[in-house]
Amino acid sequence: MRGLLLLTMALLLCGCAALTGTEETADDAPPPDAGKSAWERLDDVLTGRVPQGEPADPEWFSDAAFVGDSVSVMLQYYNDANHVLGDPAFFCAESLSPRNAMAAEEGSERLPEWPKGSGKRPKLPEGIAEFGAKKIYFMMGMNSISGGVDKAAEDLVTLIGLISEKSPEADILIQPVTPMTADSPRADDLLNNGTIRQYDRLLSRLCREHGWYYVDSAQALTDENGFLRADYSGDKAMGIHLNFTGAEAWAEYLLTHVPDELR
Numbered sequence: 499m500r501g502l503l504l505l506t507m508a509l510l511l512c513g514c515a516a517l518t519g520t521e522e523t524a525d526d527a528p529p530p531d532a533g534k535s536a537w538e539r540l541d542d543v544l545t546g547r548v549p550q551g552e553p554a555d556p557e558w559f560s561d562a563a564f565v566g567d568s569v570s571v572m573l574q575y576y577n578d579a580n581h582v583l584g585d586p587a588f589f590c591a592e593s594l595s596p597r598n599a600m601a602a603e604e605g606s607e608r609l610p611e612w613p614k615g616s617g618k619r620p621k622l623p624e625g626i627a628e629f630g631a632k633k634i635y636f637m638m639g640m641n642s643i644s645g646g647v648d649k650a651a652e653d654l655v656t657l658i659g660l661i662s663e664k665s666p667e668a669d670i671l672i673q674p675v676t677p678m679t680a681d682s683p684r685a686d687d688l689l690n691n692g693t694i695r696q697y698d699r700l701l702s703r704l705c706r707e708h709g710w711y712y713v714d715s716a717q718a719l720t721d722e723n724g725f726l727r728a729d730y731s732g733d734k735a736m737g738i739h740l741n742f743t744g745a746e747a748w749a750e751y752l753l754t755h756v757p758d759e760l761r
Contacts, residue, residue: 640738
């Protein structure tokens with residue numbers, strides 16, 4: 499493993515040196531991650547994290563589906579008000595988890611409404627296929643981590659498999675579970691920032707194994723101590739949910755972290 503790290507680091511440093519030695523013309527622009535250190539670029543490589551790039555056109559997201567729980571509902575509300583991510587489909591609902599999404603019968607109040615305003619609540623695989631998603635973003639786990647990190651990840655993989663069967667051409671993009679605030683009243687022995695980090699590291703590994711994209715949007719929401727930024731939280735009772743300021747930072751991260759090969 500140490501040999502692999504050194505080899506990767508050497509390649510990154512060589513790349514940096516090559517860029518430094520190239521004469522820059524007036525039309526040349528530095529790469530979007532030019533301000534990153536070699537170690538930061540190495541971290542992107544090892545985690546499989548989608549690196550920063552030029553902001554995507556908001557319309558790029560119009561054939562994307564976002565699957566998530568109440569944390570993602572705030573991103574939906576923010577986008578409904580501002581359309582910074584175009585017009586994607588949001589399959590998000592309070593307390594949604596992979597396990598209860600798979601267990602719920604069509605029409606269950608547990609499932610997100612789709613199409614919005616229709617009163618219909620299809621199973622996730624059918625609803626996402628009906629929408630015609632070409633990209634599917636997942637942020638799920640906050641409601642299942644307390645039952646065990648490994649089981650939560652296993653359930654997510656199973657759900658993604660069921661959805662991919664109905665939408666085989668869709669690319670899969672995984673977002674980590676966002677952290678909790680430093681004074682979160684909800685934190686306990688089973689659900690806390692330590693278990694969230696453990697789960698997110700597992701998601702990163704699963705992305706590398708399955709060929710999915712890891713979009714580390716939690717980077718945009720975390721303070722220097724690893725907690726959800728207090729000014730981004732609109733949820734004093736739980737210290738989990740975002741306000742519009744946090745949702746704005748999240749949306750900006752998504753716009754600038756689109757995989758180059760999918761643009």
